[in-house]
Amino acid sequence: MQAVVTGATGFLGKRLVQSLCREGVSVRCVVRRSSNVGGLRDFLGDDWRKVDVARTELTDFSACVDALSGADVVYHAAAGLTGSTSTLFLNTVIPTRVLMDAALEVEVRRFVLISSLGVYGTASLPSGSVLDESSPVEPEPHLRDPYTYSKVVQEQAAWEAWRERRLPLVVVRPGVIFGLERGVLSGRVGVQVGGRLIAMGGGQTLPYTFVENCADAIALAGMEPGLEGEVFNVIDDDPPTAARLLKMLRRAGRRPRTVRVPGALIGGFSGLYEWYHRYSRGQLPGVITRYRSASMWKKLRFTNEKARRQLRWRPEVAFDEAFRRSLQGPDGRQ
Amino acid sequence: MSDRQRLRVGIVGCGQIADAHLQEIAKLDIAHVAAVCDVHRDLAVQAAARFHVPGVFDNVDEMLDASRLDVVHVATPAQTHHDLAVHLLERGCHVYIEKPVAIDAPEVESILSTAHRTNRLVCVGHDQLFDPVWLDCRDRVAAGEIGEVRHVESVLGYPLSGQFGALVVSDPNHWVRRLPGGLFHNVISHPLYRITDLMPGAEPAVDAHWFSRGEATFPTELRAHLRGDAVTGALTFDTGIEPQRITRVYGTAGCLEVDFDGQTIQRRRQARLPGAFAKLETPWRQWREAGANLRRNLARFLKSDIHYFAGMGRLFDEFYRAVLHGEPAPIPGEEIVRVTRVMDAIFDQCRGSAERLPRPSIRPESRPSLAHSV
Numbered sequence: 172m173q174a175v176v177t178g179a180t181g182f183l184g185k186r187l188v189q190s191l192c193r194e195g196v197s198v199r200c201v202v203r204r205s206s207n208v209g210g211l212r213d214f215l216g217d218d219w220r221k222v223d224v225a226r227t228e229l230t231d232f233s234a235c236v237d238a239l240s241g242a243d244v245v246y247h248a249a250a251g252l253t254g255s256t257s258t259l260f261l262n263t264v265i266p267t268r269v270l271m272d273a274a275l276e277v278e279v280r281r282f283v284l285i286s287s288l289g290v291y292g293t294a295s296l297p298s299g300s301v302l303d304e305s306s307p308v309e310p311e312p313h314l315r316d317p318y319t320y321s322k323v324v325q326e327q328a329a330w331e332a333w334r335e336r337r338l339p340l341v342v343v344r345p346g347v348i349f350g351l352e353r354g355v356l357s358g359r360v361g362v363q364v365g366g367r368l369i370a371m372g373g374g375q376t377l378p379y380t381f382v383e384n385c386a387d388a389i390a391l392a393g394m395e396p397g398l399e400g401e402v403f404n405v406i407d408d409d410p411p412t413a414a415r416l417l418k419m420l421r422r423a424g425r426r427p428r429t430v431r432v433p434g435a436l437i438g439g440f441s442g443l444y445e446w447y448h449r450y451s452r453g454q455l456p457g458v459i460t461r462y463r464s465a466s467m468w469k470k471l472r473f474t475n476e477k478a479r480r481q482l483r484w485r486p487e488v489a490f491d492e493a494f495r496r497s498l499q500g501p502d503g504r505q
Numbered sequence: 506m507s508d509r510q511r512l513r514v515g516i517v518g519c520g521q522i523a524d525a526h527l528q529e530i531a532k533l534d535i536a537h538v539a540a541v542c543d544v545h546r547d548l549a550v551q552a553a554a555r556f557h558v559p560g561v562f563d564n565v566d567e568m569l570d571a572s573r574l575d576v577v578h579v580a581t582p583a584q585t586h587h588d589l590a591v592h593l594l595e596r597g598c599h600v601y602i603e604k605p606v607a608i609d610a611p612e613v614e615s616i617l618s619t620a621h622r623t624n625r626l627v628c629v630g631h632d633q634l635f636d637p638v639w640l641d642c643r644d645r646v647a648a649g650e651i652g653e654v655r656h657v658e659s660v661l662g663y664p665l666s667g668q669f670g671a672l673v674v675s676d677p678n679h680w681v682r683r684l685p686g687g688l689f690h691n692v693i694s695h696p697l698y699r700i701t702d703l704m705p706g707a708e709p710a711v712d713a714h715w716f717s718r719g720e721a722t723f724p725t726e727l728r729a730h731l732r733g734d735a736v737t738g739a740l741t742f743d744t745g746i747e748p749q750r751i752t753r754v755y756g757t758a759g760c761l762e763v764d765f766d767g768q769t770i771q772r773r774r775q776a777r778l779p780g781a782f783a784k785l786e787t788p789w790r791q792w793r794e795a796g797a798n799l800r801r802n803l804a805r806f807l808k809s810d811i812h813y814f815a816g817m818g819r820l821f822d823e824f825y826r827a828v829l830h831g832e833p834a835p836i837p838g839e840e841i842v843r844v845t846r847v848m849d850a851i852f853d854q855c856r857g858s859a860e861r862l863p864r865p866s867i868r869p870e871s872r873p874s875l876a877h878s879v
């Protein structure tokens with residue numbers, strides 16, 4: 172099997188390439204002209220000799236067609252993670268459209284899109300609901316943060332290609348991916364302001380997946396037969412609550428400077444912030460709104476049952492071990 | 506104002522800076538954005554969704570045919586400004602153009618002559634001239650607080666570690682790198698017009714050079730000296746210092762230091778007291794200046810009047826009023842040409858002093874994406 176991986180130089184992409192190499196898959200990494208492949212090379216060690224690298228801008232259709240020629244499966248992990256909405260659209264939505272056109276042109280057998288668990292419309296779900304693959308996708312993505320907005324539109328474009336042009340699509344929606352370079356703190360725990368963590372609530376379960384576990388699930392999504400048109404949420408077994416994670420961090424000797432907003436006050440706090448943003452006509456950036464808070468910090472239950480059943484995925488590294496490995500870096504925070 | 510009386514505005518190019526335009530126009534009564542357009546339809550769609558704009562287009566002519574626009578803002582990469590602006594003027598729109606206005610002075614002259622012929626107005630994105638702190642500084646200069654202006658110094662600290670900078674560094678084909686003045690072309694108009702604004706008379710003589718810092722394979726630092734009839738200027742663009750936008754205006758009776766990011770003005774002048782007392786007088790004065798700045802900013806904060814793009818909003822307002830009342834545009838055409846000529850002279854000299862760095866092609870081989878920086 173010949174696989175093409177975009178975003179191979181990234182945090183997840185590196186592990187995905189490694190996981191595919193271990194499965195004996197032949198991998199071509201499609202990276203931009205400006206990408207630094209040094210980190211990928213060092214990470215793969217001996218496996219580096221087994222991969223080939225194509226330098227291609229994902230906005231260049233004919234170059235993408237060349238890079239995809241002979242590919243059975245495309246794993247599309249490249250995406251922008253930060254920046255303004257327009258920057259994220261330029262790095263995520265537009266390259267995805269071009270890559271899908273190229274994948275249709277060379278008639279790949281499967282196109283695995285790495286989406287995000289963030290695309291669900293969780294604001295409307297009652298607290299305590301189970302979030303699974305049948306939950307609704309965000310109906311008002313422009314009200315969410317720029318990253319989530321770009322991922323929702325990226326997925327919309329992919330589903331359109333599946334419906335209208337028969338792109339052999341499989342969508343994977345990982346939760347928050349954690350691991351050594353990223354640490355264990357994320358926006359699901361709270362927001363970082365001036366070196367301090369404003370912890371939002373604490374009782375919410377964190378939909379976390381360890382980067383190696385996640386990479387394995389994604390690799391399987393390209394290999395198991397008959398999955399076209401399916402979606403898989405990827406979350407590890409027994410993810411912790413935010414409060415438990417902070418406690419584990421403290422026990423491990425890390426003391427993030429934290430101010431806690433109790434769960435019951437999040438709505439009011441967000442409403443106040445949102446009001447002031449409007450009242451002052453933007454004197455504070457409009458990053459916190461009631462809608463975003465209701466989407467982000469709600470208590471939900473998560474399940475990985477479908478990925479376990481249909482991908483036959485087993486998260487190999489248990490949370491406590493994954494936590495330990497993620498803290499070997501200098502900081503342990505994101 | 507009712508919707509029928511308000512100016513109908515369109516925006517072409519929905520990159521990062523378009524967000525600032527949309528945000529500032531939304532604060533004004535006299536205009537509203539009726540349409541947005543980008544060659545990448547996705548970008549136009551996101552801008553429209555977030556700022557409640559009814560018209561979404563990926564083709565300028567379709568936008569013009571459908572939307573009856575009075576004013577169009579051009580917020581695309583500089584390489585596209587001339588052709589777009591001329592086209593929009595020919596189609597009867599008044600045009601606001603982001604900096605840098607165009608690639609060089611002949612292009613700017615062509616835009617202005619088209620505006621003259623079509624009887625439309627052109628405004629350029631020299632928005633920091635309308636920043637509250639700069640307007641205040643100008644008033645104080647006009648009131649004679651520092652005597653006659655003799656020298657203006659502008660510093661732009663622009664570390665390349667930010668997301669946009671990193672992209673420009675890593676991609677030799679980035680549209681910014683393909684401008685005749687490279688990285689500087691995209692950003693030095695701001696510190697430059699803050700100098701020329703206080704430098705009356707003809708085009709100043711220029712002495713400029715650029716160089717690279719560290720590992721960079723292209724010029725990253727620029728120094729320019731300007732010599733006008735009565736006023737001289739110094740421009741420093743530096744990627745090795747903290748981000749900052751500072752202009753110092755030196756006069757015969759003191760100096761005003763304007764910090765655009767801190768929104769402060771510090772006055773410096775020679776102490777009057779004798780001997781060691783002068784060493785007490787100077788910090789005493791500085792302390793009082795700091796107190797005045799704090800009070801001013803606190804009052805502005807309480808009035809919700811501290812906004813990064815306040816100058817842009819004010820410039821839009823003045824431009825739209827000029828359109829409505831048939832008055833001249835807020836920034837005169839001659840000044841736009843003068844600033845562009847000085848930029849051309851700076852880049853010509855820099856290329857001359859660094860022969861190993863060839864002039865990049867002006868037009869990108871592929872159409873640049875319409876993302877806008879800074």
Ligand SMILES: NC(=O)c1ccc[n+]([C@@H]2O[C@H](COP(=O)([O-])OP(=O)(O)OC[C@H]3O[C@@H](n4cnc5c(N)ncnc54)[C@H](OP(=O)(O)O)[C@@H]3O)[C@@H](O)[C@H]2O)c1
Nearest residue numbers: 178179180181182183206248249250262287345346347348
């Ligand atoms: N991290 C998470 O918690 C998380 C959770 C859910 C889903 N995801 C998804 O997982 C994927 C990988 O995320 P990550 O955390 O590994 O991100 P990352 O470390 O930032 O990696 C992003 C990768 O995408 C590439 N890329 C970015 N913009 C590109 C463009 N315009 N053209 C071509 N390549 C581009 C980067 O290449 P360069 O080396 O050239 O910059 C890099 O290889 C993304 O699709 C992300 O949305 C992540």
